[in-house]
Amino acid sequence: MTKSIPIALGLVLALSAPALAALAPQYQRQAELEAVLSTAVEIFGIARPVDAVRFVDTDNYEAEAEGCTLALRIVDAPQKQAEGWVGPRQFTVEAGEPVCP
Numbered sequence: 001m002t003k004s005i006p007i008a009l010g011l012v013l014a015l016s017a018p019a020l021a022a023l024a025p026q027y028q029r030q031a032e033l034e035a036v037l038s039t040a041v042e043i044f045g046i047a048r049p050v051d052a053v054r055f056v057d058t059d060n061y062e063a064e065a066e067g068c069t070l071a072l073r074i075v076d077a078p079q080k081q082a083e084g085w086v087g088p089r090q091f092t093v094e095a096g097e098p099v100c101p
Contacts, residue, residue: 023088031088036061038070039093043070068100 023031033053040050040063048065056062058072077090 014038014097022086026090031063032074032091035093036063036074038068039072039095042063043098044068065098068098070098071096 037050037053040053042055042083044050044063044065048068050063050065052064054064056071061072063070063072073094073096074091075094077092079085079090081087
């Protein structure tokens with residue numbers, strides 16, 4: 001009986017370790033915001049500095065630069081890891097066309 005306790009404990013620890021790899025929600029949101037801002041800066045260029053980034057809805061953001069707006073969307077990237085992989089969400093950012101007055 002005493003031999004089975006360390007084995008069971010080892011299994012529990014081994015199986016729960018991958019769960020520690022996922023990002024906490026606030027850090028996942030930070031990663032998304034950084035990617036959205038980077039994409040907006042790339043699209044608006046140096047002529048139009050980004051003034052604001054707004055969370056619109058799940059996976060949808062809006063960037064504003066000197067009166068122009070840009071819709072940005074978080075999209076899941078194709079999974080390259082093995083089935084059952086646990087970790088931070090893999091994503092890309094898709095941008096619409098800037099709308100300027």
